[in-house]
Amino acid sequence: MANKKTIIVIGGGYSGVNLIEAIKKDFHWELRENMRVILIDKNSFHFKKVKLFKGIVNDKVADLSVPLKDYCGTAIEFIQGELAKIDAKKQTIRIALQDGSFDELYYDQLVLAMGSVVREADSDCGGFSLTSLESANNIREQLLRKLQSPDINLRVVIAGSGITGIETAAEVGTWLKEEAEKAGNKQKSIEIYLINDKQRLVNDAPEKVGERIESRLRKHGIHVLHHKKAERFTDNQLYFSDRSSLDADVCIWTIGLKSHPDLCKLGLSLTQDGKIKVDAWYHASERNIYAIGDCVHVVDPMSGAAAAMSCKEAISQAKRLSKIMKADLDGSTAAPHQTYPDLLCIGLGPTDGVVWAKKWGMDFVLSGKVAERIREYTWSMSSINR
Template sequence: MKVIVVGTNHAGTTAVRTLRRLDPKAEIVTYDKNNNISFLGCGIALWVSGEVKDPKGLFYASPEILQSEGIKVNMEHEVLSVDNKSQKIRVKDLKTGKEFDDNYDKLILAIGSWPIIPNIEGINQEGVHIVKWYQHGELVKKANDDKNIKNVVVCGAGYIGVELVDAFHQKGKNVTLVDILDRIMPRYYDKPFTDKVENAMREAGVNLRGGEKVIKFEGNNNKVTKVVTDKGSYDADLVIWSVGFKPATEILNGVIDLDKNAAIMVDQYMRTSDPNIFAIGDCVEVYDNAKKAPAYIALATSAVRTGVIAAVNALKPEGLASPGFQGSNAINVFGWALASTGVTETVAKDLGFDYEQITFTDNDRPEFMESYQEVLIKILWDKKTRKIIGAQVGSVANHTEVMYMFSLAIMKGVTIDELPLVDIFFLPHFNKPYNFITLPALEVLGLNYFKK
């Protein structure tokens, strides 16, 4: 059995190492156009802020580690095309320019995603950066440490953009955040949660410019100096462009089935429309248990899970099925720790769901303790089935791990009526006998005698 894995990002590295764990004798070959393996891109903000001192810790593997496990590693090799009829790929060695073919029995595509870069005037000037690879993080880190760079404009108020705003603020930069939508992280959190973070950002001096479209980047001697939107202009010594990602699937048009957004369509075994080709990570759409439909969920935890599933099924057909995904995520910025899973109310409305919700606030520990913090939580459920379809939590204290329980609840079809009687522990150091997880459900059932 010969398995070729294209891409050694989180998904690809997980697949490769799982393959080797399952079959010590399989011929495993990897190709990647990058020169490093398994870089944790979401750690760039931690590196830029200085919280992570040594970026080597952001790599989960290395070519040497994979080679020591008997895997043939080909870095700086770009896969140009896939011929699924002949079961071979066309590869270009980026160091020599030489092209060659390689045959496979099974092919696992971990080709990932790439930042969306529109054709905007001035976007290619010096000082305008994307953030994806280690090399990008290195450039941004160097710029952030430069005392001559004072004004930073971040375009895009998703996770990466907001985390980098926090990182630049920690270094004392004047930071402006621009987004075409009117609030930050709308895909992951409803307004009561994003309001908390936005208020903290404003108090920190961040210039929030929601509802503005970037028109162009002005510069001097091909170096960016200003970001111009449809409503204003902002001085910029450094610009971060982080408006989202798209699946890097251009070479697969006409080879396997792609969805309307160019993500690879897979089944619960990570098989594509070709049974000998699997796809994993940020290039695929997966089944979303909350939406009851395929969805594009580009998260590291989703990537590694798909890597394990594909590796098992490449060696043993239908040996491991995906239980589905909930898009569980978290963020820690400007003193706030937020987490969510499933759908938000914003998404539920957009999808036309018939749902109900409760937004609830309580202290995390008994008031007789010396200290305690307020926790904001929101739970959504299907009006007909009563099954939980989404949850969000936010506090200045870290309670993000409660989303593990809600993620499992969505996956297993737990109802809002079952939640009040879930067997949880009580210890005053950490929580209350009935706490911010179970009290909202008691409130829904009209049983909350703790209500103030």
């Protein structure tokens, strides 16, 4: 790498910050002498999206945001702005800056780590979609008001049973009971219902794992309704697709993630669900344009499995891509994408959790406080212990 090279990373989510960290380690001396690395994000901070539900149970959640300059240090430049255009022929990008102006930057290698956004229920569905800290705070205030009402019963439904839905149900249930005791309202009946439109929980893991999670949820007083697709919440009724309904005081929608909506504006080849198509080395439309994380569709060349949208995949892809980028600049070859080993970590409130791992053809399942500590460790590791 005789000439100074410029690497631009778009996105300061889990894949972006982990890529920055990997570049620091893998390029090391080149970073000082022959490299210019720029991180670009519309926000000035990395947001711990997987812990968004914590905003409901805790009004002091400043630790969910980490300044991106903390990740960059002195070796990486940071620009706050949004990607507006890619000119692959000129190897330039156009950035919309915070003051309304635009800047054009040249790149030798460009990485799109634009991640995903939280799905929001349609406005006519009623209830609250857990999509941001603002929405989490609105949900918190609504729950506290309901808790202070003279009604004996309080029923909350969580519509959406992915990992976020499961963790939200457990955290909210524990928190509401604690708040009721603090208020001297111990007689208040608090019910949490988790609505699952599938046959069982966590279909990606063995059936016994889903059963273990559901068993732990029952111990926390969480009711799970299977084969129920929630459609709308109105007049204290949650209506299902089978025309049945459930009385409820509050409805929280946790309906998963979708690829970043701005990807369709960049002229890249996308899948039907809006993900960037990349090869096994994360190359997109051009060999010097890469993409990783929730925004990509990448397949393991050995197993044929497509990567899931998860933090553990983002970390793995980031570490692998750094080596691929270095090899591409050096004219050598690095190992291609490999699906992250089977692992599932779910928090079930502040003192419980379930962890499943598959190794040597065997399933290992842990639950309780040890599993909760492992889950805390994975959250911390995803944001590089910040």
